[in-house]
Amino acid sequence: xxxxxxxxxxxxxxxxxxxxxxxxxxxxxxxxxxxxxxxxxxxxxxxxxxxxxxxxxxxxxxxxxxxxxxxxxxxxxxxxxxxxxxxxxxxxxxxxxxxxxxxxxxxxxxxxxxxxxxxxxxxxxxxxxxxxxxxxxxxxxxxx
Numbered sequence: 001x002x003x004x005x006x007x008x009x010x011x012x013x014x015x016x017x018x019x020x021x022x023x024x025x026x027x028x029x030x031x032x033x034x035x036x037x038x039x040x041x042x043x044x045x046x047x048x049x050x051x052x053x054x055x056x057x058x059x060x061x062x063x064x065x066x067x068x069x070x071x072x073x074x075x076x077x078x079x080x081x082x083x084x085x086x087x088x089x090x091x092x093x094x095x096x097x098x099x100x101x102x103x104x105x106x107x108x109x110x111x112x113x114x115x116x117x118x119x120x121x122x123x124x125x126x127x128x129x130x131x132x133x134x135x136x137x138x139x140x141x142x143x144x
Contacts, residue, residue: 091115
């Protein structure tokens, strides 16, 4: 008798490959979604940096913290797709994220640059999440 060579894959082998691909996709998709939100959070952090620069310039020029956002030259009405507003109070800056489905559970939350020290002639800030902002979306130095 003549042996026949196998040509192609069996149905079982194909089903095993599809199952493995499905498992990998189930694990990778949530991680990818978190990654995209983390990438979007860079815009609010850049806006906070802009406000921090304005406060620092005022502090250097006048030797004291500005009394208001207007005095510091901070634009508070942002209105982008990801940021709704930037607020200032006694050296602290808070950015409020817009209601945006692309931000998942970070939508409408806030990020704070909290003033730690201004007595040494320089301003020291600490970045931290707002009251219910998921820390997993922030850079490591902003997680609290």
